[in-house]
Amino acid sequence: MKHLLLLFLTLLLGGMALGQSSAYRLRVLSWSCKAYARGVLVQGTVKNISSRAIADLRANVRVIGPGLRMASNSAPLLNHNLAPGKTAYFEVRVRANFDTVNRCELWFRNPRVVQIATLVPAPR
Numbered sequence: 032m033k034h035l036l037l038l039f040l041t042l043l044l045g046g047m048a049l050g051q052s053s054a055y056r057l058r059v060l061s062w063s064c065k066a067y068a069r070g071v072l073v074q075g076t077v078k079n080i081s082s083r084a085i086a087d088l089r090a091n092v093r094v095i096g097p098g099l100r101m102a103s104n105s106a107p108l109l110n111h112n113l114a115p116g117k118t119a120y121f122e123v124r125v126r127a128n129f130d131t132v133n134r135c136e137l138w139f140r141n142p143r144v145v146q147i148a149t150l151v152p153a154p155r
Contacts, residue, residue: 056081057139057149060118064094064135064154070102071132074122077139077149079113086112087141090121095136096129105140 062075073092079085091105102125110119135154139147 055148055150056083056085057113057147059137059149059151062121062137062151062154064092064132064137066127066130066132068130070124070126071135072122072124073135073137073154074120075137075154076118076120077108077113078118079115080150082115084112084114085141085147088113088119088147089140090123091138091140092123092125093136094125094127094132095134096127096132100127100129102127102129 056079058078058080060076060078062073064071064073071092071094073090073094077090088108088111089105090108091103093101093103095101104123104125106121106123108119108121110117113119137149137151137154139149141147
């Protein structure tokens with residue numbers, strides 16, 4: 032059963048990638064992940080590198096702290112309908128009960144796609 036599920040997911044993801052003109056639809060130009068007194072602030076700029084507009088775009092963040100404690104949140108982009116070649120600012124605040132951050136994970140989604148293929152560099 033596990034092998035069948037793995038095969039199905041592989042075919043599904045492969046078909047989604049082949050159906051797009053480019054493997055990546057978004058590129059994060061810059062971003063930061065900084066802890067503050069009551070949580071973490073993630074902010075940056077993303078660019079639509081696909082040939083189609085992306086509607087209802089949201090930035091999603093997962094923060095991993097000491098002892099593998101996690102917190103997450105999401106927020107719509109200021110320009111949540113992103114035309115091809117355009118950039119948009121994003122900001123996500125994550126409430127966390129830890130004061131140091133081991134790792135931040137960033138991805139984008141909309142109501143139709145769970146995770147939009149994105150080039151994400153290391154945060155600054």
